[in-house]
Amino acid sequence: MKKIVVAIDGPAGAGKSTISKLVAQKLGIEYIDTGAMYRAVTLKIIRNKIDVSDDVTLEKMLNSTEITLENGKVYLDGEDVSTEIRQLYVSGRVSEIAAKQVVRDRLVELQRKMALSKNVIMDGRDIGTVVLKDANYKIYLTASVEERAARRYKEFCQQNSSVTFQEICNDIKERDRIDMNRSYNPLVKAEDAILIDTTGKSIDEVVDEILLIIKNN
Numbered sequence: 559m560k561k562i563v564v565a566i567d568g569p570a571g572a573g574k575s576t577i578s579k580l581v582a583q584k585l586g587i588e589y590i591d592t593g594a595m596y597r598a599v600t601l602k603i604i605r606n607k608i609d610v611s612d613d614v615t616l617e618k619m620l621n622s623t624e625i626t627l628e629n630g631k632v633y634l635d636g637e638d639v640s641t642e643i644r645q646l647y648v649s650g651r652v653s654e655i656a657a658k659q660v661v662r663d664r665l666v667e668l669q670r671k672m673a674l675s676k677n678v679i680m681d682g683r684d685i686g687t688v689v690l691k692d693a694n695y696k697i698y699l700t701a702s703v704e705e706r707a708a709r710r711y712k713e714f715c716q717q718n719s720s721v722t723f724q725e726i727c728n729d730i731k732e733r734d735r736i737d738m739n740r741s742y743n744p745l746v747k748a749e750d751a752i753l754i755d756t757t758g759k760s761i762d763e764v765v766d767e768i769l770l771i772i773k774n775n
């Protein structure tokens with residue numbers, strides 16, 4: 559059977575993780591959320607008040623950090639941090655930390671190991687361009703900023719969070735700005751990725767579109 563390696567990239571709130579999870583379920587393959595890994599590292603840096611301008615300390619910390627993704631949960635050094643890493647105070651620092659080469663090199667190495675000799679769907683910002691350059695399916699998911707912020711706002715409201723729509727909108731815009739403009743492995747559409755604009759589309763529609771791409775190629 560042909561190996562299935564799917565790379566999903568795109569800006570914040572484009573629906574990457576929800577859609578990737580569903581595609582993974584339908585195909586019976588593993589889903590790897592690389593954003594969760596950058597978030598877990600960010601949480602550890604915040605908690606330990608690590609100076610991110612000090613690459614030596616950062617590298618030491620990264621080498622002694624264990625991040626595992628299991629049954630939809632994210633573990634940082636054995637602790638379930640799935641909920642905490644989604645909080646706005648983590649989102650507000652993650653792009654600054656993800657722009658650091660020492661952080662990216664370590665996480666890319668881990669991500670490649672996780673995907674080794676498996677059928678996977680992996681989502682992030684540099685999957686089709688860096689992590690899994692040889693993926694046989696590459697998708698770039700996007701949507702208007704307003705729609706992406708509205709989706710995130712709905713998620714936060716469901717968790718009874720007091721975050722405002724404006725705060726979410728600002729977070730998304732700022733993360734996109736940093737992610738797209740960093741010098742090392744910025745967010746760009748891979749030349750061979752298929753662009754899907756999810757504005758106005760339902761989750762199921764996009765999932766079906768991706769499944770069709772995989773079936774037909």
Ligand code: C5P
Pocket residue numbers: 570571592593594596597652653654656657681682683684685733734737
């Ligand atoms: O996917 P999510 O929005 O949770 O990712 C959080 C942040 O992690 C992004 O805004 C980006 O700064 C960083 N990230 C990255 N490369 C990836 C995945 C996420 O730089 N492959």
